[in-house]
Amino acid sequence: MTTLFVNRHSFHDVKLPERRMLFHIPSSGLFELDEVGGSLLDFLKENDRVSLDGVRERFDGRVTASDLAQTFENFRELSILCDAPAGPDLGLRTEIRSFPISTVVLNVNTGCNLSCTYCYKEDLDVPSKGRRMNFDTACKSIELLLAEGAVHDRINVIFFGGEPLTNLALIEQVVDYTERRCAEEGKHVDFSMTTNATLLTEDIVDYLDRHRFGLSISMDGPEAVHNRRRLTVGGKGTYSVVASKARMLLERYRSKPVGVRVTMTAGYTDVPAIHRHLKGELGFFEVGFAPATSGPLTAFNLNADELQAVFDGMKALGRAYRDAALRGENNGFSNMHQLMSDLYEGRKKALPCGAGVGLLAVDHKGDLNLCHRFTGSDMPRFGNVDEGIAKEALGAFLEKATDRADKGCSTCRIRNLCAGGCYHESYAHFGDPLSPTYHYCDLMRDWVDFGIEIYTEILVKNPGFFRQHLSTRSIQL
Template structure:
């Protein structure tokens, strides 16, 4: 062999309880290195470049030549080692010629009966001023979805707001229409909805149950924390009414597990107490946390030290998750579910999410947005439900999003999991949807390392946990 060089940005080693775990960065695949492979990798990490003579002189006294050659070849195949004369390989941008939708998000009302301080919705208004989507627009959106999803067996319809339950008549019409259409086409449909729960009634819950909605309730923990930000338009805290509605919901709803979505802001960062209350006191199946770092009112955003503290608490909760998983129990921590799912599946993202590819959001006028977060913003739209998707315009966006090498993402070890981060987070914080979420970068790299260790420990002690808990959740 000639001289080989280590492609540092294609491999990342994490030591877990005496095991040398190697993440293949381009695919996020995880390998346990044996002593030979670990030694070869460390030699190249130390020297950068080595040839057969160097390999033999440094490691030949410890390992047979055939074993060394096999390890080297494995690293070459993974593009972790490369001919030192190779000038490098440019990022391959996959051309987008069509938009194979699987999900449509209907923003059914701009009005909301709450006035949460951290809300990012730029078109949000009070209930009296709310502008509701009409059925003609919603029907055209469903028709567009089914046309673009011709090759898919399943489609997803998401209802969003404002508070989506404030346009319940439209939701009923859309569900009836969509179910009839997919039945004729031999497809299935999954409906999901995020709600503040204040408008739930027994009749609505039973109807949602009959149609097997995936439900998420926005709730920020115990009364003292929830009421800091989640207030009515008149300024009153909403914990008591939400907790009462949640109790009713969970007592009647059995179609699918119900989760809670928590927004962490300045003063609302007690991850452990919030999780404990929402799971053990209120009975949610799982809880997911979203740190606010780019909301419209800066005083509520988490500053760097707060954000670091939040991630440390999430790791503490993650360790509890691992301990429970080893016992075969699931404590319902959505962020860990997602992290472990990404690692278990060998995530290989070219773009951060399905926005603009498998997913589009529709506003009340029928205009198409990258996702629900962009509705009401000054960012471009990409067609209309009546005229169709502006494929060239949307394709140009997605293709540009695949190459963020000018921002440093090309050599980041979590690029296949993060792919630069949320477009809207970047737009809201930096004014550019393509700019990476730099305020998260180091924390996310640490979070992924934590996930690799968690995955390894669970896999060694109780691999059945993944089959019992992660795969069914993914399928749902």
């Protein structure tokens, strides 16, 4: 029989306490291996090429010929066995000239009433010097979104800053304009906002509720933790006011669940304790954690040991997520929930996120940025609201982003879940938005393996959890 080549870049073997899973890298699919599958996979890992006759000889008398032949054919269908040698995954390698964006981020004011020590925003100003987007620029942004995103029935408008509520008057104008234009075009619109919560009032909360905003609050945990980094311009801690505003918000808000985003910085790595406070004591629906490793002030960045401690804490919280899931509950740990969604849907990413393809950010001048993190940076802009998207330049950038040649991603087992990592993280850490986030690689591979273990246990013991709790959510930043 013809010899077949073993494609080592197509599978990852995950051995769990009670079962063995094959992670199919090209499709992000998971398959449970029976004894025949596991034995055959072990044999394939010892050889570069095999034939069915050779495999039969190796397993003669140990398994039935029909079971062996079926498993062999299954591996061939998954391209684990190939007619020719398989090289590294070089990426999508296709021309990108279509940008059907569904989301625009409006940087409505560079001014912020806080002075968080780790803030990445290069265009951040104190309130008195904030540069505000005007209504004309905002309207042109919406028209650009409607034109380029004409294929979508639903669009998303995200308000960002600085602190976006420092330009509430513009937000109200944009909401009215966008709702009217979407009604004319027969489209639906979702509004979102990330806010530090300090400027919330009952009237503002009720307004946001009427227009069904998706809200994400920036808050870093209990008082001692939050007040280390999230300070007023005058240098005072903000926990008491943020916690008070958050309680008021959570009591009044009805249209959508409210999440909270935590930035993990040097000096404190207790992920479960932060989650207990924000979810259990304050009552946020979900809590997401973002480790700081590439901020402009290195004193606030997690070192290697602290980053490991954060991931260890995330595993502890991930096991609590599993325990809750087995009871049919979602404990609101959004990092784990996102990974469960990726595995459940078999997500395959050529790019790390929708920046540039599904989303663009507009700064106060009307320039188009890859995402909200790049406003004010030295990164090239990709057009403006007057002239439109610079499609040649943006396409060239994204084509390079999909190119995995000469990158560790080409042979990485999580390449289709990670796709190289956050552009801005790479830009801040390496000075190159197209460099993979190599400082995260080992931790992320371990995190995905851990996720596969959690996912498998939930799938076996309570598969209804995924049908009940995994659904598309509004975009949050």
